[in-house]
Amino acid sequence: MKTLSIHRPSVSLRRRGFTLVELLVVIVIIAILAGLAFPAFSGVLTSGKKARAAAMCNQLATGMQAYYTEYNRWPAIGSSGLISSDAQLSTLATALNGGRTLGASSGGSADDTHNARLITFMSFSKKDYTSSSGEETYPVNPWDNIYYIQFDHDYDNYLEGLPAKGEAPSGGSIGLSSDVAVWTADDSTTAGEVVANSYE
Numbered sequence: 001m002k003t004l005s006i007h008r009p010s011v012s013l014r015r016r017g018f019t020l021v022e023l024l025v026v027i028v029i030i031a032i033l034a035g036l037a038f039p040a041f042s043g044v045l046t047s048g049k050k051a052r053a054a055a056m057c058n059q060l061a062t063g064m065q066a067y068y069t070e071y072n073r074w075p076a077i078g079s080s081g082l083i084s085s086d087a088q089l090s091t092l093a094t095a096l097n098g099g100r101t102l103g104a105s106s107g108g109s110a111d112d113t114h115n116a117r118l119i120t121f122m123s124f125s126k127k128d129y130t131s132s133s134g135e136e137t138y139p140v141n142p143w144d145n146i147y148y149i150q151f152d153h154d155y156d157n158y159l160e161g162l163p164a165k166g167e168a169p170s171g172g173s174i175g176l177s178s179d180v181a182v183w184t185a186d187d188s189t190t191a192g193e194v195v196a197n198s199y200e
Contacts (some may be wrong), residue, residue: 049142049186053196056128056139057182060147061198063096063122064180070121074151075114081153084170089138089146093129096122103135141184145192152179163194174199 068074074081075095078088091114094101098120099111112118129136131144139147148169150159162181163172169185169192181199185192 050195053141053143053184054198056141056147057184057196057198059122060096060139060149060182061180064149064151064182066121067096067115068151068179070117070119074153077114078149081151083149083151084146086136086138086146089149090136092149093124093138096120097124102129102137102139141186141196143186143192145185145187147182147184150181162197162199165194165197165200167194168192169194 064074075092077083077091077095083089083092090102094111095114099115099118101111102124115121124139126135128139131140133144141147150162152159157177157179158175159178159181160175161171162174162176163169163183164174167173169183172194176199178199181197183194183197183199186195187193
C-alpha cells in the first residue's frame with residue numbers, strides 16, 4: 001500500500017496581499033507626486049484666467065472703437081470718460097450689445113438710449129457675464145470683478161493715470177497716446193491688482 005503525502009504550499013506562495021509598510025510607501029509616493037503637481041496645475045489655471053481677461057479687455061476696446069467709428073463720439077456714460085462701476089459697465093454693455101441687456105431674454109424691445117441705430121458692436125457669450133453668484137448685466141472677469149474703461153473724453157488722443165499690471169485698479173502712472181484703454185483686476189476689493197489690460 002502506498003502512502004499519500006499531502007503537499008502544503010510554502011509560506012511565500014500563500015501570501016496574496018501587501019504588507020502595511022508597502023501600502024504606506026505607495027501612499028507616501030502618491031502624496032509627494034500630487035504635492036508636486038498641484039502648484040503647476042494651479043499656475044496653469046491662473047494663466048488661463050489672465051488670458052481670458054486680457055482677451056475681454058481687447059474685445060471691449062475694439063467694441064468701443066467701433067462705436068466711436070459709427071457715431072463719431074463716445075457714449076455718454078461714466079465720469080470724465082471713466083467707466084468704473086457695475087452700473088456704468090452694464091449700460092455700456094447694453095449699448096455695445098445692440099441695445100440688448102446682458103442676461104435678459106431675447107424678447108422685448110431694445111434700449112436705444114446710447115445706441116440709436118441698435119448696431120451690435122460686440123456680442124457676449126453667457127460665460128462673459130456669469131459670475132459665481134449667477135448672471136450679471138455686465139461682463140465680469142474670471143475673478144468676478146468688473147472691467148474698467150477709460151476713453152478719450154476730451155478728444156486729445158491721450159489717456160493718463162492708467163494702472164500698470166500689478167498696481168491697484170484705480171489710478172496709476174501710465175500715460176499713453178490712445179483713445180480707449182481697458183483693464184481689470186484679480187480681486188473685487190481695493191487690494192486687488194491689475195492682471196490684464198488692453199495697452200501693455
